[in-house]
Amino acid sequence: MAFHSWQNLADQPIVIDDTTLRDGEQTAGVAFTLEEKITIARMLDEIGVGELECGIPAMGAAEQASVRALVDLGLRARLITWNRALVSDIQASLDCGIRAVDISLSVSDIHIAHKLRKDRAWVRDQLKRALDFCARHDLYVSVGGEDSSRADLDFIVELMQIAKERGADRFRFCDTLGILDPFATFEKISYLRRHVDLDLEIHTHNDLGMATANAIAGIKAGARFVNTTVNGLGERAGNAALEEVVMGLKHACGLELGLDTRRFVALSRFVGRASCRPVPEWKAVVGERVFAHESGLHADGVLKNPINYEGFDPGEVGLGRHLVLGKHSGSQALVQRLKDLGVEVSRIEAMALLDRVRSMSERNKRALTDAELLTLARRHAQVA
Numbered sequence: 477m478a479f480h481s482w483q484n485l486a487d488q489p490i491v492i493d494d495t496t497l498r499d500g501e502q503t504a505g506v507a508f509t510l511e512e513k514i515t516i517a518r519m520l521d522e523i524g525v526g527e528l529e530c531g532i533p534a535m536g537a538a539e540q541a542s543v544r545a546l547v548d549l550g551l552r553a554r555l556i557t558w559n560r561a562l563v564s565d566i567q568a569s570l571d572c573g574i575r576a577v578d579i580s581l582s583v584s585d586i587h588i589a590h591k592l593r594k595d596r597a598w599v600r601d602q603l604k605r606a607l608d609f610c611a612r613h614d615l616y617v618s619v620g621g622e623d624s625s626r627a628d629l630d631f632i633v634e635l636m637q638i639a640k641e642r643g644a645d646r647f648r649f650c651d652t653l654g655i656l657d658p659f660a661t662f663e664k665i666s667y668l669r670r671h672v673d674l675d676l677e678i679h680t681h682n683d684l685g686m687a688t689a690n691a692i693a694g695i696k697a698g699a700r701f702v703n704t705t706v707n708g709l710g711e712r713a714g715n716a717a718l719e720e721v722v723m724g725l726k727h728a729c730g731l732e733l734g735l736d737t738r739r740f741v742a743l744s745r746f747v748g749r750a751s752c753r754p755v756p757e758w759k760a761v762v763g764e765r766v767f768a769h770e771s772g773l774h775a776d777g778v779l780k781n782p783i784n785y786e787g788f789d790p791g792e793v794g795l796g797r798h799l800v801l802g803k804h805s806g807s808q809a810l811v812q813r814l815k816d817l818g819v820e821v822s823r824i825e826a827m828a829l830l831d832r833v834r835s836m837s838e839r840n841k842r843a844l845t846d847a848e849l850l851t852l853a854r855r856h857a858q859v860a
């Protein structure tokens with residue numbers, strides 16, 4: 477069994493812990509094969525993701541075999557597994573050659589009473605027992621606070637203090653149900669930062685469409701670790717998408733993580749196939765058509781200079797640009813497209829032709845193909 481040496485994450489200001497292989501695979505109905513897991517792990521590693529949450533050894537022999545196979549790859553990324561706060565779960569991770577564990581415990585009174593059917597004293601004791609076991613085995617530990625967003629923050633502070641005293645490396649704040657907004661996320665993470673000197677990790681869900689915004693708010697409030705999944709896979713509405721968090725940090729916050737983002741589209745398409753969840757063409761950052769321009773003023777602006785209507789260069793994530801002719805087109809784009817196809821028309825002729833382009837697009841409920849455009853142009857020339 478290989479124990480590999482990780483890249484030095486202490487040097488990185490923000491560390492992505494991608495959980496495509498754990499929370500991503502928890503998407504109802506998704507199951508990756510071992511080969512798919514290996515490919516996803518390799519791609520994430522090559523792109524420069526610092527840490528991969530790679531499975532749940534407590535699930536049994538098949539999952540343990542896949543975690544072992546991932547350990548044996550000797551990736552630069554640190555591999556971490558998900559575990560309940562049970563010695564038996566952590567032992568199963570150790571048996572796979574894992575050296576970093578997430579120890580999960582529900583921290584809200586709702587979960588403690590209605591899911592675990594225990595009390596806060598039990599949570600404290602269970603955490604201590606699990607942490608002492610991890611310390612004896614010199615494991616890197618993230619304490620996962622399930623349902624943190626509905627928990628009493630002062631109880632989380634208490635658990636973080638226990639975690640710090642017993643050698644844990646960080647605390648994971650989970651918005652398990654995806655019910656926070658970025659402002660509340662910022663306040664809660666700031667509060668924890670002020671009260672305990674322990675690294676924080678932010679884990680968000682997309683139930684209200686705010687997973688990426690909340691992940692970024694958590695980072696802005698001081699979380700150093702952030703959970704993502706490729707394409708935003710994950711329980712229910714999913715997690716914060718890797719590609720959105722990385723590009724959001726870069727272009728909205730001016731924080732460059734140094735990942736090879738040009739491979740995002742290839743990774744997204746692979747995970748789309750492996751999860752049987754094809755990527756919608758309008759999916760932020762990696763959708764096939766998110767750099768498609770039809771509207772006349774936009775196409776004109778892009779033809780003059782793409783910076784007019786593109787927040788970043790499509791090549792940065794491995795995409796291309798499409799200029800399409802349809803219901804909302806203007807004459808500039810039409811003149812240019814026909815020129816590319818070898819047909820010269822004046823601006824006035826293009827304006828006359830536009831009516832036909834519009835009605836064909838409306839009839840077919842889509843943009844025109846080049847062949848359709850050429851046919852329209854020829855017919856128009858014959859009539860004119």
Ligand SMILES: CC(=O)SCCNC(=O)CCNC(=O)[C@H](O)C(C)(C)COP(=O)(O)OP(=O)(O)OC[C@H]1O[C@@H](n2cnc3c(N)ncnc32)[C@H](O)[C@@H]1OP(=O)(O)O
Pocket residue numbers: 499502532534535536558559560561562580581582591592593622652711
């Ligand atoms: C929010 C999240 O995403 S957390 C990650 C959740 N992921 C998964 O559940 C996927 C993988 N899960 C599994 O394969 C299984 O659920 C296993 C192997 C973990 C456990 O399987 P089983 O032993 O059959 O238990 P089951 O799933 O039905 O119930 C969970 C038990 O764990 C307990 N439990 C739940 N969370 C924790 C925790 N963090 N620490 C300790 N015990 C816990 C529950 O209270 C329940 O115990 P009970 O039976 O005494 O009431």
Ligand SMILES: O=C(O)CCC(=O)C(=O)O
Pocket residue numbers: 499578579580581619620621622623648650651652653679681
């Ligand atoms: O408990 C953890 O560490 C993570 C659990 C999780 O995936 C969540 O709360 O959404």
